[in-house]
Amino acid sequence: DPYAQDPPRHPALRVNSLKPFNAEPPSELIAENYLTPNELFFKRNHLPVPTVDPTAYALSVQGPFGQILSLSLEELKKNFPKHEVTATLQCAGNRRAEMNAVQNTNRLGWGIGAISNARWGGARLRDVLLQAGYKQSDGGHVWFEGLDQDQSGTVYGASIPFKKAMSPEGDVLLAYEMNGEELPQDHGFPLRAIVPGVVGARNVKWLASITVRPEESPSHWQQKDYKGFSPAVTWETVDFSKAPAIQDMPVQSAITEPWPEACVEPGELTVKGYAWSGGGRKVIRVDVSLDGGKSWHEAQLLPREEQSPSRVWAWQLWELNVCIPEGTREMDIVCKAVDTSYNQQPDTVQPIWNILGVLNSAWHRVHVCVGE
Ligand code: MTE
Ligand code: MO
Structure with a gap:
């Protein structure tokens, strides 16, 4: 072996x-x-x-x-x-x-x-x-x-x-x-x-x-x-x-919490995740939606080590504390990041699908239910 x-x-x-x-x-x-x-x-x-x-x-x-x-x-x-x-x-x-x-x-x-x-x-x-x-x-x-x-x-x-x-x-x-x-x-x-x-x-x-x-x-x-x-x-x-070999990578983000298909309690919700961009480009903003992208909240970028502009090699962790609107039974939580070149993530996977399955930088979506 x-x-x-x-x-x-x-x-x-x-x-x-x-x-x-x-x-x-x-x-x-x-x-x-x-x-x-x-x-x-x-x-x-x-x-x-x-x-x-x-x-x-x-x-x-x-x-x-x-x-x-x-x-x-x-x-x-x-x-x-x-x-x-x-x-x-x-x-x-x-x-x-x-x-x-x-x-x-x-x-x-x-x-x-x-x-x-x-x-x-x-x-x-x-x-x-x-x-x-x-x-x-x-x-x-x-x-x-x-x-x-x-x-x-x-x-x-x-x-x-x-x-x-x-x-x-x-x-x-x-x-x-x-x-x-x-x-x-x-x-x-x-x-x-x-x-x-x-x-x-x-x-x-x-x-x-x-x-x-x-x-x-x-x-x-x-x-x-x-x-x-x-x-x-x-x-x-x-x-x-x-096709050129991949070197730099596109702007990326994902939701690490809550998990897909989790059941979250009504009231206050914390959404957490990471964001990163290739080529030393800084992540300047992360937007989070609870309704599949119809309305948006700006996430809080967590304090991090200072890296000089154009040499921002490390990821940006982020968090959003938000009140779930009353009467909500389920949510499509979505995140998307923006880098310093104003590059954004595509909203769905289909148009960027490829045979090697690389470079998936689509909005990350997590479906959860709300309930006791
Ligand atoms: N280097 C060697 N020698 N062999 C490998 O298989 N995998 C590469 C790269 N360097 C690889 C390698 C790939 S595809 C990735 S994503 C990273 O190592 C992963 O690094 P990590 O295992 O330290 O996370
Ligand atoms: Mo890899």
Whole structure:
């Protein structure tokens, strides 16, 4: 069993697949902490989790003339200043269950929990690339390869634009710490890429090597997955070369409380949730409706860490305290967020449904009944 070495996991996680292990925190726990505890952080693995001996570990960075810069974990920690950043990771498949309800994609049915937030610590990728001999003016794409592989030897890989990697404002890390602890095995021990504002898939775990090339990574997950298509595109007609790989993500929000089909008491109601946008765009507002979108309330954005404009990598938790109008028997609670570019979420899933079931950013809807 190639999965025999997988680490133990927290029993509260909602498991979507055991081998490989894919799981999300239960809805009611998602927004309970600004920083998601490591054991509750969603876990998205395509392959068995590798076991890495940290003393034998070395990251291989290929320089501009082909020479290899090999860095041990100790060297990464000692030779480069430690940089910390709070960043939310979201899988492109977050909320796929709602897409599957429109038309089944036969892919992992994630609820609203394929998103979590942590404080990451590590070396800046920029500093490592400079050390390897690259210049700010260079271009292309930075390829990451993981140590996890399938039985045929295919390893997980992905790439990001060189520009994002080198930007002093991009905050891209080679992270060895998560919420002040050593990076857990499920999250890429001993080293992973953290690419703030960018889809989870590019945040490669168990980093083995970094290379820079004119073109994007040839990896399956860069070329044949994690792309968005028109609802008109089918598996028969899809042309993967036609769509760009997802990097930045659209504005997103979801209701974590109350739960779907709960029965809430009449009177005062508290609605809770999260909101986030890609590319460092700040969430400026969250609107909540109790009647399916006919009338709206503005949610309270909970106090959070200050992040500089255009580098707002962490999510925004929110809350609404509201009086349920008398005589209400049931409610369609809806939330939608607005980011600093005034991007908004589409009201339904159908027009953004796609064969891969990615990028579901439709208004999140929770139907509840009101009663004793
Ligand atoms: N890196 C490797 N090496 N292998 C993987 O399977 N999954 C990616 C990314 N990095 C993956 C990986 C995907 S699709 C996501 S959403 C994030 O890791 C999930 O990170 P997490 O498990 O720390 O939440
Ligand atoms: Mo993902």
